[in-house]
Amino acid sequence: MVAVKLWGSLRAFADGQEVVQVEARNFRELLDRLGETWPGLKPQIARGVSVAVDGLVYREAWFTPIKPDSEVVLMPYMQGG
Amino acid sequence: MALDNQPKREFKVVGTRPPRPDGVDKVTGRAQYGADVSAPGMLVAKILRSPHAHAEILSIDTSAAEALPGVKAVVTWRDFGPVGDTIIDIGEDSSPLADIRDNCLARGKVLYDGHAVAAVAAVSAEVAKAALKLIKVEYRVLPYVTDVDAAMKPGAPVVLSGRVEETVQRGMSENVTHYCEFGHGDLESGFEAADVVVERSFTTAATHQGYIEPHACLASMTADGKADLWCCTQGQYNVRSVCAEILGMEASQLRVTASEIGGGFGGKTSIFIEPVALALSRKAGRPVKLVMTRDEVFKATGPTVSTSMDVKIGMTKDGRITAASSHLRYSGGAFPNATVDMGAQAAFAAYDLKAVRTFGWNALTNRPKESAYRAPGAPQAIYAVESVIDELCQKLNLDPLEVRLKNAAKKGTRSSYGPTFDDIGLIATLEAAKAHPHLKAPLGPNQGRGISAGFWFNFGGNTCVTLNINTDGTVSVTEGNPDIGGSRASIGMMAAEELGVPFEKVRTIVADTASLGHNDITDGSRVTFAVGLATIKAARDAIQKMCRRAAAIWGIDEEAVEWVDGAARPSGPNAGQFPPLTLAEIAAVSFQTGGPIAGHHEFNADGAGVSFGVHIADVEVDPDTGATKVLRYTVFQDAGKAVHPDYVEGQMQGGAVQGIGWALNEEYIYGADGRLQNAGFLDYRIPVASDLPMIDAVILEIPNPGHPYGVRGVGETGIVPPLAALSNAVSRAAGVRLNRLPMSPPRVLEAILSKG
Numbered sequence: 001m002v003a004v005k006l007w008g009s010l011r012a013f014a015d016g017q018e019v020v021q022v023e024a025r026n027f028r029e030l031l032d033r034l035g036e037t038w039p040g041l042k043p044q045i046a047r048g049v050s051v052a053v054d055g056l057v058y059r060e061a062w063f064t065p066i067k068p069d070s071e072v073v074l075m076p077y078m079q080g081g
Numbered sequence: 082m083a084l085d086n087q088p089k090r091e092f093k094v095v096g097t098r099p100p101r102p103d104g105v106d107k108v109t110g111r112a113q114y115g116a117d118v119s120a121p122g123m124l125v126a127k128i129l130r131s132p133h134a135h136a137e138i139l140s141i142d143t144s145a146a147e148a149l150p151g152v153k154a155v156v157t158w159r160d161f162g163p164v165g166d167t168i169i170d171i172g173e174d175s176s177p178l179a180d181i182r183d184n185c186l187a188r189g190k191v192l193y194d195g196h197a198v199a200a201v202a203a204v205s206a207e208v209a210k211a212a213l214k215l216i217k218v219e220y221r222v223l224p225y226v227t228d229v230d231a232a233m234k235p236g237a238p239v240v241l242s243g244r245v246e247e248t249v250q251r252g253m254s255e256n257v258t259h260y261c262e263f264g265h266g267d268l269e270s271g272f273e274a275a276d277v278v279v280e281r282s283f284t285t286a287a288t289h290q291g292y293i294e295p296h297a298c299l300a301s302m303t304a305d306g307k308a309d310l311w312c313c314t315q316g317q318y319n320v321r322s323v324c325a326e327i328l329g330m331e332a333s334q335l336r337v338t339a340s341e342i343g344g345g346f347g348g349k350t351s352i353f354i355e356p357v358a359l360a361l362s363r364k365a366g367r368p369v370k371l372v373m374t375r376d377e378v379f380k381a382t383g384p385t386v387s388t389s390m391d392v393k394i395g396m397t398k399d400g401r402i403t404a405a406s407s408h409l410r411y412s413g414g415a416f417p418n419a420t421v422d423m424g425a426q427a428a429f430a431a432y433d434l435k436a437v438r439t440f441g442w443n444a445l446t447n448r449p450k451e452s453a454y455r456a457p458g459a460p461q462a463i464y465a466v467e468s469v470i471d472e473l474c475q476k477l478n479l480d481p482l483e484v485r486l487k488n489a490a491k492k493g494t495r496s497s498y499g500p501t502f503d504d505i506g507l508i509a510t511l512e513a514a515k516a517h518p519h520l521k522a523p524l525g526p527n528q529g530r531g532i533s534a535g536f537w538f539n540f541g542g543n544t545c546v547t548l549n550i551n552t553d554g555t556v557s558v559t560e561g562n563p564d565i566g567g568s569r570a571s572i573g574m575m576a577a578e579e580l581g582v583p584f585e586k587v588r589t590i591v592a593d594t595a596s597l598g599h600n601d602i603t604d605g606s607r608v609t610f611a612v613g614l615a616t617i618k619a620a621r622d623a624i625q626k627m628c629r630r631a632a633a634i635w636g637i638d639e640e641a642v643e644w645v646d647g648a649a650r651p652s653g654p655n656a657g658q659f660p661p662l663t664l665a666e667i668a669a670v671s672f673q674t675g676g677p678i679a680g681h682h683e684f685n686a687d688g689a690g691v692s693f694g695v696h697i698a699d700v701e702v703d704p705d706t707g708a709t710k711v712l713r714y715t716v717f718q719d720a721g722k723a724v725h726p727d728y729v730e731g732q733m734q735g736g737a738v739q740g741i742g743w744a745l746n747e748e749y750i751y752g753a754d755g756r757l758q759n760a761g762f763l764d765y766r767i768p769v770a771s772d773l774p775m776i777d778a779v780i781l782e783i784p785n786p787g788h789p790y791g792v793r794g795v796g797e798t799g800i801v802p803p804l805a806a807l808s809n810a811v812s813r814a815a816g817v818r819l820n821r822l823p824m825s826p827p828r829v830l831e832a833i834l835s836k837g
Contacts, residue, residue: 005499008262008438009248018265043247047168047419048175052500056787057538061685073499076261076422077175080540080605080797081347081453 002030002066005073006041013040027051028062030072048077094578095790098727102569102589103341112341115297115313120368123299124153124202126361127209128354128371129216130381131191131198134225134447134755135238138189138198138218145215146201151208154364155216156357157199158188162329169326171319171350171602180416182327184450185356191220192240192415193447194756195380197353202361202369225447225755229412230389232256232444240445244417249442256445258417263425263498264406264438271404271436275395279472282391283465285804285822286748287384287412290454291739291767294343295378300358301368306330308359310337315349315563316602321594327356328363335359338593339563346739347453348383349565350602379760383452384749386411386420390465392428396473400484404436405429405497409462412444413451419443420451423538424458426498427801428466430536431485431507431693433494447755453604455736456537456797460743460804464822467533467805472818481532481809482520485695486511489534506719506783507534507693513779514695519715528701528712531809535694535801539794540605541686545598546615548576548623550678554665556580556587558619560612561600563591566796567728568608574724575613575790579620581647582664598683606794609724610785611686617789623680630674631662688787689794694718696737696802702814707830709745709811715777721785721793729795734776736799742768743800744807746823 001021006014014020015038022033030051035042050059051066052073058064059078066072106112143155167178182188187196199216203209224238231237237254248260272278298312308330314320317339325332342349358371373382389410395403407428411421421441428439439462451457474481489511494502514520514532524530549557558576562568573587580587601607624644631649632639635658643652648661671678699713716733723729746766750758759765784791804822812818815829817836 007499008264008440009260012248040247047246048170055500055503056688057500057540058687059540059542059685061687064687071501075426075499076419077170078423078538078540078605079170079453079457080538080607081350081455081457 002068002070002072004030004034007074010041010044010074014038024066026062026066027058027064030066050075050078092578094574094584095722095724096726098725099570099584101567102573103564114294114343115340116372118299118311118340119370120299120301123368123370124204124365125206125209126200126202126358126369126371127206127213128197128357128377129199129213130377131187131194131196133191133220133222134194134227135223136191136220137223138187138191139221140219141199142217143199146212149208149212149215151204152201152212153204153367154202154361155199156186156360156364158186160360160364161186161327161356164326167326169323171323171352176416178323178326181323181352182356184416185353193449195377195449197357197381200357200361202365227446227448227751227755229387229410229444229446232412232446233410233442240415240447257442258445259419259421259443261422261425261441262439265495266434266436268404268406268436268438272395274403276398277473277476278393278395279469279476280391280393281469281472281820283468283820285388285461285464287387287448288454288743288747289379289384289765290346290348290452292344292346292348295373295375296354296382297372298355298358299368299370300355300362302359302362304366306334308335310335310355310359311340312337312355313340313342313349315342315345315565315604317594318561318599319602320352320355323352324356324359328359336593336595339591342563342565345565346455347457347604350604351383351452353382375762376760379765380757381449383450385454386413386451386458386461388461390462392465392469394469394473396477398477400477400479400487402432402434402488405434406438407462407465409439409441410444411441411458412446412448414446414448416450417443417445418451420458424462427459427536428462429497431490431534432488432497433490434497437497439497455739455800459537460740460801463535463801464804464808468808468820471531471809482511482515485534504783504786505691505693506781509783510693510695510717510719510781513781514697514717517715517779519697519713524699527704527814528699529810529812529814531698531806531813533696533802533805533809535798537606537692537798537801539610539689539692540607541611541689542601542605542607543599543685544611544615545600545683546612546619547597548616548619548680550623550627550664550668550671552668552671554586554668556582558587558589558616559592559597560589560616561592561597562603562608562612565603566732567725568612570728571609571724572612572616576616576620579617580624580664606796607689610689610788610792610794613724613792614686614788615682615684618682619680621680622682623678626678626680627664627667630667630671633674634662635659690721690785690787692719692793692795692798694798694802696806698806698810700807700810700814702811702829704833707826707828707833709824709829711741711774713774715779716799717779717781718795718798719781719783719793720795721788722782722791723780724792726780729780730778732795733778733799737776737803738768738773740800740803741773741807744804744822744824746825748823
């Protein structure tokens with residue numbers, strides 16, 4: 001299981017939890033499980049999210065491995081100017 | 082690829098300051114910018130724009146324009162097809178393709194003064210202009226709203242219906258499309274633990290990127306549906322994706338070539354005129370050039386968000402922040418966006434806080450759709466935060482730099498936006514500022530000093546590089562990102578470093594979309610980091626191949642060959658058995674040893690590493706006029722590793738100068754009619770050389786563990802701290818706190834007079 005921190009405005013769609021547990025080995029599985037378990041998160045996932053794994057921010061990289069003890073934070077889709 | 086295991090690597094090329102490879106072309110006028118390209122039989126295009134802030138389009142009659150001699154094509158929204166629900170990643174957020182399309186040519190409603198309605202291609206600009214006057218558009222004028230706070234009130238005129246995300250609280254205006262919240266800890270207990278709590282409200286104006294070159298393109302579509310497009314853009318691949326979808330083409334049939342770019346700063350990540358030019362060319366059967374006027378650039382291309390913000394911070398007498406919160410209300414114009422996400426995440430990122438919370442809303446207004454502008458969303462939020470911290474320092478008689486040091490985020494800090502920081506350079510940057518003579522220099526009457534810290538995320542992204550070893554021993558690097566900050570130099574330098582050849586032996590080419598795999602836009606301070614990393618890997622790929630060729634020539638195992646100082650050398654038991662074979666010697670016989678040699682690498686880069694900066698500004702305020710003069714300015718920023726220090730300093734200086742403009746003068750001013758009042762550089766005032774002192778730049782080099790040379794992005798952080806640094810300096814010089822940007826002379830004078 002991986003502990004995933006959600007940003008505040010998403011917590012309403014995960015029973016108010018700040019941290020949710022999902023079974024996932026990589027970025028894609030993480031998003032799939034989050035959407036399956038909490039369908040209310042699907043619109044945000046569809047609009048785009050990044051995932052911070054142990055402090056590094058990843059976008060789109062489905063096969064980025066996630067270890068069970070990794071710090072995982074769901075973040076908005078990150079871009080710049 | 083982590084930082085190479087070389088604690089103090091001695092670089093030979095990286096870190097030096099060779100002349101820029103595109104310098105001669107640019108100073109002699111040979112460089113091809115957007116409007117410099119032409120084609121035989123080319124037509125000239127002009128766009129008809131809305132005179133209303135908000136209106137329903139009842140009808141468009143183009144018949145008279147089409148009948149005018151010399152007019153070859155007229156297009157409206159009807160010439161763009163359906164695009165479904167596709168969301169596309171351009172610039173600072175992911176936008177529905179339909180919004181991009183409807184911003185290029187209005188469909189059903191015009192949403193702001195200057196919104197494009199129709200376009201004409203004719204044999205000359207004069208004929209095209211005359212044709213625009215013959216297009217009859219019947220409007221039903223609607224109520225409008227251009228202020229973010231007004232747009233958020235229930236009952237405000239609705240800019241676009243049905244765009245509210247599921248996160249937005251009920252009961253708000255339908256213009257509020259996006260809500261976000263970040264942070265951790267117990268705010269209530271944190272504020273109770275404070276000795277002083279300051280809560281203030283702030284506003285900032287929309288500002289334009291102010292690039293010198295207006296948007297320009299040349300489109301040419303043939304009868305069999307193949308098209309070429311030359312344009313000034315920060316991302317030719319995204320231009321291709323968007324245009325192909327809007328025109329109903331396959332991407333392979335559209336080749337996009339990025340011209341030289343006369344400034345972008347995020348404002349050329351967007352697409353406004355390219356699909357229009359393609360549609361005109363398709364209809365006319367001839368090449369079509371479309372160049373925006375400066376008036377059009379201001380009215381219809383991306384300024385930043387305008388904002389309204391509340392910040393509350395609690396502090397103990399000894400300068401420890403106990404709790405911090407912010408409420409950020411951003412408007413990015415007439416189409417939905419989520420820039421407030423980045424502002425809300427960045428707001429308190431420089432600090433190690435037990436209790437922190439940011440709340441953000443994006444609202445629609447009848448203004449042009451925003452475009453990215455260096456660190457989108459962050460400068461505004463950090464301006465408000467750093468202003469309150471400065472006021473707390475004044476109230477508690479504390480040194481503002483020591484307070485920032487006391488609260489600074491460091492390795493192991495849980496950031497205000499969630500992740501825990503790895504190695505970061507904020508404390509080193511603050512220490513460098515503390516030790517700098519600027520901080521100790523005396524100030525005179527009516528003078529003030531302001532400091533501010535700043536933060537930006539930095540990104541990597543999709544990148545593809547090919548590196549060819551030419552038979553004469555030179556090297557060609559082909560990459561897919563327009564050079565807007567010196568990337569030809571930095572990429573070439575990293576290739577030269579890795580291969581062990583002189584920089585002058587390397588030429589870096591920006592490819593068109595048919596010549597290389599996809600590359601993300603030049604944004605997010607990503608290019609020197611991500612393209613550089615791909616170049617290093619492509620060079621290592623070529624080195625491996627060259628070692629293999631050398632091994633074959635010597636008749637030894639390729640594992641027994643190493644690459645040292647630009648040459649293959651036998652190693653291990655074969656060391657010294659054969660003289661080294663240089664890159665040039667291997668290249669010269671490449672046809673005989675297996676064919677041409679190239680290295681290649683493509684990936685979705687990660688590990689960009691966050692970035693911090695600290696700025697110190699000294700100003701003098703004229704108490705009689707409210708005018709502010711910037712006396713001295715110093716930037717401290719962590720570059721990870723400065724590949725070409727001149728360019729890094731240039732980025733730091735440029736960000737500071739643009740931030741000075743935001744702080745003191747620049748703003749979109751709307752009249753009572755909802756129309757933009759200052760669409761030109763005479764009335765929209767960016768800083769010029771005579772407004773500025775030398776911007777001193779101090780580069781710190783705390784290696785980014787995510788890059789083999791330690792490189793971080795440097796392009797965006799420089800614009801984050803200036804707003805607060807200037808505001809803090811002006812507030813101290815004027816003796817009264819200013820909470821509204823820009824701090825133009827009338828506003829400063831009003832504040833001085835109001836204190837009595």
